[in-house]
Amino acid sequence: MNDKLYSITELAEEFDITPRAIRFYETKGLLSPQRAGATRVYNYRDRARLVLVLRGKRLGFTLEDIKEYIDLYDAERSHSDQLAHLMLVGRKRIGELEQQLEDVQTTLGELRKIEAEARDALKARGLDPEEAVQNLGRKLPAKAGV
Amino acid sequence: MNDKLYSITELAEEFDITPRAIRFYETKGLLSPQRAGATRVYNYRDRARLVLVLRGKRLGFTLEDIKEYIDLYDAERSHSDQLAHLMLVGRKRIGELEQQLEDVQTTLGELRKIEAEARDALKARGLDPEEAVQNLGRKLPAKAGV
DNA sequence: CAATAAATTTACGCTAACGTCAGCATTATG
DNA sequence: CATAATGCTGACGTTAGCGTAAATTTATTG
Incomplete structure (x- = not known):
């Protein structure tokens, strides 16, 4: 299949x-x-x-990084050196990604706060936030991709 | 201060x-x-x-993305249009980051699996994984940073 | 105050990751 | 079978994100 x-x-x-x-x-x-x-x-x-x-x-990641990463999957697991190398490279990437995980979470938190504040501010003016967002499309020259 | x-x-x-x-x-x-x-x-x-x-x-993110993002912080919250725009751009970024969060978590999972497998394979050969990783540095021409 | 040391602007150079032809071969279709 | 449509291989062009070098102030220090 x-x-x-x-x-x-x-x-x-x-x-x-x-x-x-x-x-x-x-x-x-x-x-x-x-x-x-x-x-x-x-x-x-x-x-x-x-x-x-x-x-x-x-x-x-760069394409070169990605190649190294993909090669981890296909790496021969025959020699001990290969295995040790696998661990080493794997750990390096894990470290990078853990940092990135933290970055993503921090930034997401900040963005959600900003969005919520904007929504509240609109409500405080007696406007419907969703409607206000919709209306942008009609006023502005049409920005992003169809 | x-x-x-x-x-x-x-x-x-x-x-x-x-x-x-x-x-x-x-x-x-x-x-x-x-x-x-x-x-x-x-x-x-x-x-x-x-x-x-x-x-x-x-x-x-590109520097241009980052500029747009930073501008969210400093954006005027005076006009309703500004606020609606803030919500819109914020949501776009949030969507991107949620995807990225998923990507990071998936990849981290895969890498941890690979690393664990390599470690187990080394143990199964009666080797100490940590030691094996250390030894790489002496055999190989010295690769990465100090 | 003379000699470095640190900063600034200008400008050209370089790598990654494709985009965009050009020219040619192969395949699909009315 | 003529004509698109699709695919292939160069080869040059382009953008982002700085590196690097040159020429020139500005600051610091013995």
Whole structure:
């Protein structure tokens, strides 16, 4: 059931990125799909890797970081040195992410406070906050993406 | 008690960045210290802003994102439109960060699993994991920072 | 006050992560 | 089968975020 195959544009559309980006990740060693002739063909594992890449990006890691991270999954667990190295790199990343977790939580707290204050201030003026937000779209020149 | 002033190098050293970076943030409108003649002088508020900038960076935001975010703090809360806008932008960021929170937690979980597995595998070979990690430093050409 | 040391501006350089052609081959379709 | 549509490989262009060097004040210190 996991034998489904994907074209490059299918993946691109699914994840809202460009084929160019996907090819670029390949040149960086993050993906290595099969080929049918010259055409790239992605299987379920390739797709899973792409998911990891995109999540890594959302977390602000560089593609090189992400490669190192992905390699943790595929690392040989044959030599003890490999295993020790796995632990070492894993711990480093864990440390980084724990810091990031703290940052995210702090910032979320601050933002929620700001939003709540703004909402209260609107209510105090006898306005419906949701309505006020809606109205912005009509007054302003239309900002973000359809 | 919060009237302490800082030179650019003091801040740079405290946060382990370069003066060049701090000046760069200023050109992007993220900081606006006073001047004593031509020399930049930073007060407590400037320093607090810098902290926000650096945290934003750790979260993977662009400097432009960070500017928008910082501006939320200083936004006028006089007009209702401003308040509604504040809510809108705040919610957008909150959404992003909630996604990021999920990403961080997922990735942390995966990494902890990998690290634990590596540790168990080493133990199963009768090795002390900590020792094995230590030994890496002596065998390998010395990789990361001091 | 002469000699450093520290700051400033200006400007060019560099890397990451793609975007954007160009030119060509392959595949799909009316 | 003519014509799109899709894909491939270069190769150059672009933006963000500083690094680095040069030339020039400004500050500090023996």
